[in-house]
Amino acid sequence: MGIIEQLLRINKNQKLWYYLPFSLFFLGIMFLNWISLRYSAVSTNEIIKMNITKYGKNVNFLITIGPLVFMLIFLIGWxxxxxxxxxLSLTTSRSTVDWKRFLFSFGLWSFVIIGFFIYGYLKDPQDxxxxxxxxPFIVFFIFAVILIPLQxxxxxxxxxxxxxxxIGLATRSRAVALISTSIIFGLMHLANPEVEKVGATIMIYYIGTGLFLGIITLMDDGLELALGFHAANNLVGVLLVTSDWTAFQTNSIFTNINSDSGISPWEYIVQVGIVLPLIIFVFAKKYGWKNWKHQLFGRVK
Known part of the structure; x- marks a missing residue:
């Protein structure tokens, strides 16, 4: 039984309109935040730098990540x-959460991130x-280890x-649920300073990553792999390296001082079009995924 159908088994009288208040509340906040920044005389990056000057990097990190931690508590309560x-029914279709899946995904993507960092450092050490x-790093490390997995x-x-x-229950379509959440996930990041710096091409990465996370969730009938991947992506990445144009400008081990983004659209295409599909291949082999057509494009029973 899939993770979407799991809800119907748990509660056959689930009312679809229950999904609207929280979803509209959060997405509305994100939209208003983007609008306010879009038409503000001060850029997102300038706001971050002002906060860092006033409070320091560690407090700015708390200001940045804190609202999403509270939103998690709100969502769980809702x-x-x-x-x-x-x-559990929101997490997996299995009888218990499979923490081995989480740890494998976390470890695999951590290994890839560190490998990419070493390659970038050896290629352009001057950056x-x-x-x-x-x-400051110890304080930041404690904050990051606790709060980033919550975020x-x-x-x-x-x-x-x-x-x-x-969306799956409303449309009875796995494909609609997959594609729509991937696009929404990408649009959630529109207010990030990375978009200002790199340009709209970075949406290839955000939407592509959302699609990847949706695929592994539907194929594995659970969030464990997506939770592990996302936690590794943000935690290991931010502990390793920061820069003066990213959302997380922190007390990391290294700082990228390249005044340009240092990333071409082709690198996003390679990651989304080659690296992430390879990760899917590894997961598929390890967990014996089958029936791809139904899992990704089938009707919700």
Whole structure:
């Protein structure tokens, strides 16, 4: 039984309109935030730099990530008390959460991230400086290890869990749920300073990554792989390297000082078109995925 159908088994009287208040509330906040920044005289990156100057990098990190942590708590409460749905049914179609899946995905993508970083450092060592400072890094490390998994968990529970289930049940189409949540996931990042710096081509990466996360969720009938991947992507990446034009400008080990983005559209295409499909291939072989047509494009029973 798939993760979308799991909800019907748990609660056959589930009311679809229950999905609207929370979804519209969060997406409305994201849209208003983008509008305010789009027409503001001050860019997102300038706001980040002002906060860093005023509060320091670690407090700015808390300001940046804190709202999504609270949204996770809000979402869990909404699911438990309004939908009367268990968190397990939002996480996986299995009888228990498979933490081995989470750890495998986390470890695999961490290995890839570190490999890409080493390649970039050896290729262009002049773009990186060692910015490690023990005291600030330890504080940041504690904050990051606790809060980033909560932040990424909210994005996965909302996008690949809550919203995918809601859209799937409303349209009875796995394909519509997959494609729509992937696009929404990409649009969620429109206000990021990376979009200002790199341009609209970075949406290839955001939407492509959303599609990848949706595929592995539907094929595996659970969020465990997506949760592990997303946590590794944000946590390991931000601990390793930061720059002065990203959403997370932190007390990382290295700082990328390249005044340009240093990333061409082709690198996004390679990651989305080659690297992520290879990760899907590894998962598919390890977990014996079958019936791809139904899992990704079939009707919700």
């Amino acid at each position: 699911v438990l008390f309004v939908h009367k749905q268990s968190l 990186y400086v060692l910015s490690f400072k023990l005291g 990424t968990s909210f994005e996965e529970y909302f996008m690949r869990g809550y919203l995918m289930q809601g």
